[in-house]
Amino acid sequence: MVVWAGREARAFAPGHVTLAFLPRPESRDPRGRGSVGAGIVLELGVQARARYRPEGPRRISVTSDLSSPLPISTEVVRRLLGSRTGSLTVHLRHELPEGQGFGTSAAGALSSAIAVAEVLELPTARAIATAHLADLFGGGGLGGVAAILGGGTELRRRPGIPPWGRIVHRPFSRAILVGVVGGPIPSPGVLRDARSLRRIVAAGAVWEGLGPGSSPEEFFAAGERFTDRVGLAPPALRALLRALRHRGTYAFQAMFGETFVALPRSADARTAALDWLARGGVRTVELGAARDGARTLSPPLR
Numbered sequence: 001m002v003v004w005a006g007r008e009a010r011a012f013a014p015g016h017v018t019l020a021f022l023p024r025p026e027s028r029d030p031r032g033r034g035s036v037g038a039g040i041v042l043e044l045g046v047q048a049r050a051r052y053r054p055e056g057p058r059r060i061s062v063t064s065d066l067s068s069p070l071p072i073s074t075e076v077v078r079r080l081l082g083s084r085t086g087s088l089t090v091h092l093r094h095e096l097p098e099g100q101g102f103g104t105s106a107a108g109a110l111s112s113a114i115a116v117a118e119v120l121e122l123p124t125a126r127a128i129a130t131a132h133l134a135d136l137f138g139g140g141g142l143g144g145v146a147a148i149l150g151g152g153t154e155l156r157r158r159p160g161i162p163p164w165g166r167i168v169h170r171p172f173s174r175a176i177l178v179g180v181v182g183g184p185i186p187s188p189g190v191l192r193d194a195r196s197l198r199r200i201v202a203a204g205a206v207w208e209g210l211g212p213g214s215s216p217e218e219f220f221a222a223g224e225r226f227t228d229r230v231g232l233a234p235p236a237l238r239a240l241l242r243a244l245r246h247r248g249t250y251a252f253q254a255m256f257g258e259t260f261v262a263l264p265r266s267a268d269a270r271t272a273a274l275d276w277l278a279r280g281g282v283r284t285v286e287l288g289a290a291r292d293g294a295r296t297l298s299p300p301l302r
Helices: 071-081 104-120 124-137 187-191 194-209 216-230 235-246 267-279
Strands: 007-024 034-053 059-064 087-094 153-158 166-170 176-184 249-253 257-264 285-287 295-297
Touching: 007 104, 007 194, 007 216, 034 104, 034 194, 034 216, 034 285, 059 071, 071 087, 071 104, 071 124, 087 104, 104 124, 104 295, 176 235, 176 267, 187 194, 194 216, 216 235, 216 249, 216 257, 235 249, 235 257, 235 267, 249 267, 257 267
Parallel strands: 059 087
Antiparallel strands: 007 034, 007 295, 034 087, 034 153, 153 166, 176 257, 176 285, 249 257
């Protein structure tokens, strides 16, 4: 049996769905850039395992259970390793589909950063900043790393990661319904499209009525208004959202994906929504919100 002689660590970062957001790229310091807005941090996300052996030539390997490349997570690993020699390998395991509005690029970047910082004995604050910058400049999102530093609902009152940003987290105990009904919508394409950005800016003010004491219903109503005003949902997804709302369920589009996120208003509404989705062949998952944000896991996997 081969025994691993280096250092090893695991980390987890939760996924996230955005209800509403407004880009805020104005800060001179990129650590204070991103977005204001609101969302829900999910109990599922991305796990990372990092292994570092300081002996030998410099070598980096970043792999995952996905077939697609991982440029943002790879950039995180490269920056944290710096000029050190030795072998650093990171493997990611995704619990949510990518490109569907679940914040997997931010979760992958942050879980990688935390695991690598652990094996390299670097400060957690440096790991968070590195993940934020890689996600921001890599086109993954605008504030996803900041949003998943805690669990439950999140309000990004000031853009960026702390202490530049200010994020308020509150527990969220309700189960939500989630389903993917189409292909991925890559975030960079939307965020770089001038017409889409104008719609987002025009719709982004819906989050301003939310506060730390806002109810789940108020959060989801804001998500509905943002979805409708931005108008990025394909026709089939718009029709599905209308049908769910007609059955007593709040429903909005996860930004950015062909994904619906729904909160039944009552037990009867939950039954009606699940029955209707099942009859239509729409695969639906019931998820909870995360209790905590990104963190190390113990013990490491062997």
